[in-house]
Amino acid sequence: MKKLLTNWFGCGMALLALCCFTAPNASASKLRIVTSTTDLAEFAQQVGGDRVEVESIARGYQDPHFVEAKPSFLLKIRRADLLIVVGLQLEIGWLPPLITQCGNPNVQVGAKGYLDASQFAEILEIPTTTVTRAMGDVHPFGNPHYWLDPENGRRIAQGIKNKLAEMRPEDAAYFDQRFQDFSKRLTEAEKSWDAQMEPYRGRKVITYHRSWPNFLKRFGLISAGEIEPRPGIPPSPRHTVELIQLMRRENIKVILVEPYFDLKTPNSIARETGGQVVVMLPSVGGEKEVTDYFQLFNYDINLVVRAFQAAH
Numbered sequence: 001m002k003k004l005l006t007n008w009f010g011c012g013m014a015l016l017a018l019c020c021f022t023a024p025n026a027s028a029s030k031l032r033i034v035t036s037t038t039d040l041a042e043f044a045q046q047v048g049g050d051r052v053e054v055e056s057i058a059r060g061y062q063d064p065h066f067v068e069a070k071p072s073f074l075l076k077i078r079r080a081d082l083l084i085v086v087g088l089q090l091e092i093g094w095l096p097p098l099i100t101q102c103g104n105p106n107v108q109v110g111a112k113g114y115l116d117a118s119q120f121a122e123i124l125e126i127p128t129t130t131v132t133r134a135m136g137d138v139h140p141f142g143n144p145h146y147w148l149d150p151e152n153g154r155r156i157a158q159g160i161k162n163k164l165a166e167m168r169p170e171d172a173a174y175f176d177q178r179f180q181d182f183s184k185r186l187t188e189a190e191k192s193w194d195a196q197m198e199p200y201r202g203r204k205v206i207t208y209h210r211s212w213p214n215f216l217k218r219f220g221l222i223s224a225g226e227i228e229p230r231p232g233i234p235p236s237p238r239h240t241v242e243l244i245q246l247m248r249r250e251n252i253k254v255i256l257v258e259p260y261f262d263l264k265t266p267n268s269i270a271r272e273t274g275g276q277v278v279v280m281l282p283s284v285g286g287e288k289e290v291t292d293y294f295q296l297f298n299y300d301i302n303l304v305v306r307a308f309q310a311a312h
């Protein structure tokens with residue numbers, strides 16, 4: 001018995017030694033990527049495969065404008081080889097101090113480990129006049145919710161792929177193959193999404209926040225107004241009354257709401273207008289079952305189609 005134990009112990013030690021020897025090397029060879037949002041983490045994971053280790057700071061069910069900065073985020077960014085951000089000031093309320101305080105020179109704005117994904121995407125609503133505070137929380141460089149068009153998703157994934165290839169030239173072919181595969185699967189999925197949305201082209205909707213211009217444009221829908229009187233400004237009774245009148249006048253029945261907003265005003269507008277409130281997810285991870293970019297569109301399109309069907 002003693003011998004057996006010793007043997008087992010010896011063997012265990014050997015295994016342990018092997019693990020200790022190989023594990024850190026294996027993980028050190030992976031690029032450590034930190035993203036501000038889950039959607040960017042998804043693109044990085046799709047193209048990076050097993051050569052990357054990806055973590056998002058914000059959770060998919062959180063409002064990406066307002067993320068509570070925690071000390072653990074600093075540690076993540078400190079260890080990162082690459083930091084990917086949405087940009088266009090989406091994260092201006094919480095990310096800049098984390099970057100400046102993390103003590104990692106590689107991920108500072110403009111450094112080689114800092115990637116602003118907005119440069120790859122089609123950006124809508126770029127203001128043509130000077131932005132003032134009276135306009136609310138308007139983003140002066142355009143609408144930062146750009147990942148909600150699959151074509152932008154493809155472009156962002158491609159931009160990340162190029163960045164990864166630049167940082168790890170020896171894995172460039174691997175990243176490229178994974179990007180091609182992602183793009184192909186996306187093309188297939190887009191056919192189905194387009195077919196589902198086709199009957200509703202030209203329909204008008206109301207949204208809570210201006211999170212959806214890229215999504216609406218992609219699928220031929222029109223936003224007739226927002227529940228927020230101005231971006232980032234909570235609902236006001238006067239604006240809500242105007243919105244109800246507009247919906248009645250134009251027979252608008254569908255109200256899209258992000259999961260982190262209070263449903264009180266949307267529900268009361270729906271009651272007044274016979275409308276449907278649809279809690280749409282702007283990000284991967286907004287619900288447990290929505291674990292990737294494909295499921296995000298499956299989920300949202302399914303909901304919006306059902307709402308249009310119910311509204312006639």
Ligand SMILES: [Zn+2]
Binds near residue numbers: 211231
């Ligand atoms: Zn916004």
